[in-house]
Amino acid sequence: MxxxxxxxxxxxxxxxxxxxxxxxxxxxxxxxxxxxxxxxxxxxxxxxxxxxxxxxxxxxxxxxxxxxxxxxxxxxxxxxxxxxxxxxxxxxxxxxxxxxxxxxxxxxxxxxxxxxxxxxxxxxxxxxxxxxxxxxxTHAGEAGEAELLDLAYMRLGWRKAYESGHSLIDSQHRDLFDLANNLLTSVIGDRPDDEVVPQVESLVADLTKHFHDEEVIFRSVGYSSADDHAEIHRSLIIRANNLVENFKQGELSVGELFNYLAYDFIAKHMLSEDRKFFGLIQTDSMRQAESRETPQFATTCNND
The missing domain is CATH 3.30.70.270 (Reverse transcriptase/Diguanylate cyclase domain)
Incomplete structure (x- = not known):
């Protein structure tokens, strides 16, 4: 403790x-x-x-x-x-x-x-x-994390409740779930390190790209805590790279590495920090949809 x-x-x-x-x-x-x-x-x-x-x-x-x-x-x-x-x-x-x-x-x-x-x-x-x-x-705000692991199938289960309403963010989140599930399969199957390392590196690379794309999106909708959230991203990536190096040097087990990457970085961050700006994205999407549906009337001026 x-x-x-x-x-x-x-x-x-x-x-x-x-x-x-x-x-x-x-x-x-x-x-x-x-x-x-x-x-x-x-x-x-x-x-x-x-x-x-x-x-x-x-x-x-x-x-x-x-x-x-x-x-x-x-x-x-x-x-x-x-x-x-x-x-x-x-x-x-x-x-x-x-x-x-x-x-x-x-x-x-x-x-x-x-x-x-x-x-x-x-x-x-x-x-x-x-x-x-x-x-x-868990507390109501942590319910998503509690439901994340489906023990019957030993995989991270995606739920509609995790969606932000933005197609790119949601597709990247689902891809990260898939990569984490592949790593989970390796953890359960006790696969050798030379098979696990490429999976880990791919997961971290996709996580890095996702953070970059996500920052562009939440800045575009005017998220007030954009700078703080971006700093969290930066800290997570630094920590992820350090953990990968520790794993390569035999200082960290694959199970512990999975716990950090899949749980701390994907589950906890995605289901807590990310949800803080999901409402802005959904509001922006509704505003754009209403704009497309509202008839636009042109005013003409007669010079006669």
Missing amino acids: LRKARYGHPVSLLFIDLDHFKRINDTHGHAVGDDVLKAFCNIARKCMRSTDLLGRWGGEEFVILMPNSGVMIASLLAERIRKATMAFEFPIAGRVTASLGIAECREEESWDSWLARSDAALYAAKAGGRNQVIKDA
């Missing part, structure tokens, strides 16, 4: 509960229950990165702390653990499933608040039928 506050590094928390665990203890005894807990820990560790931290919270509940991870990377890990647990044949106990809740730490948030949101997401997973992953219910 201190690193997040100081450097802006995201951090997420997974809250995990083994479904119907009491039934295992009651049916097979506590020794078998203990074996299930140990086996689950082994399953979780095989899915985790070396920097992630697993802890037993109490009973059949566990937490996983994920440094340098936004909600997307946390969702990928949670789904991987859920599927691996469901597929494992536990000795004596048989099949066991898990419910998982996810929360990314917010700006200036306390530990108690962050934990409570993760716990609430876990409760929603259990109340909703168990054996599922639920992301924390």
Whole structure:
């Protein structure tokens, strides 16, 4: 949490509960229950990165702390653990499933608040039928980000609500989603670095061009915060290029790189900062449409 506050590094928390665990203890005894807990820990560790931290919270509940991870990377890990647990044949106990809740730490948030949101997401997973992953219910302004990752298909899902009304901006945003999905496929498939680097470089190049084109558009509609927004673009591109270099030098995993590029740069920026000028674009489009539809009457002067 201190690193997040100081450097802006995201951090997420997974809250995990083994479904119907009491039934295992009651049916097979506590020794078998203990074996299930140990086996689950082994399953979780095989899915985790070396920097992630697993802890037993109490009973059949566990937490996983994920440094340098936004909600997307946390969702990928949670789904991987859920599927691996469901597929494992536990000795004596048989099949066991898990419910998982996810929360990314917010700006200036306390530990108690962050934990409570993760716990609430876990409760929603259990109340909703168990054996599922639920992301924390975010504020209304962040709803788009919460819906962005479709775990059923493991891809970034484009929604009509993300559209600005400007054909170029919207087509570029969709293209960025596609490039991010290609990178996501490589992350899930554990593809070698020499395949990932061209994808990353293409994503950053398209992001750079998009920022340039977008600045021309929002300046043309008179966006009052145009200079501030352009400075955000410049900072994001500098950071993106630095992260790519860190990845090439082996200082950053492909999963962490995806989290920064797809989540921080595309999702967070596009679904929060960009929306601040979407209204101006839509108003300008309506004004132009009305101008085209209004009959123009010419006044003639008779010199007779």
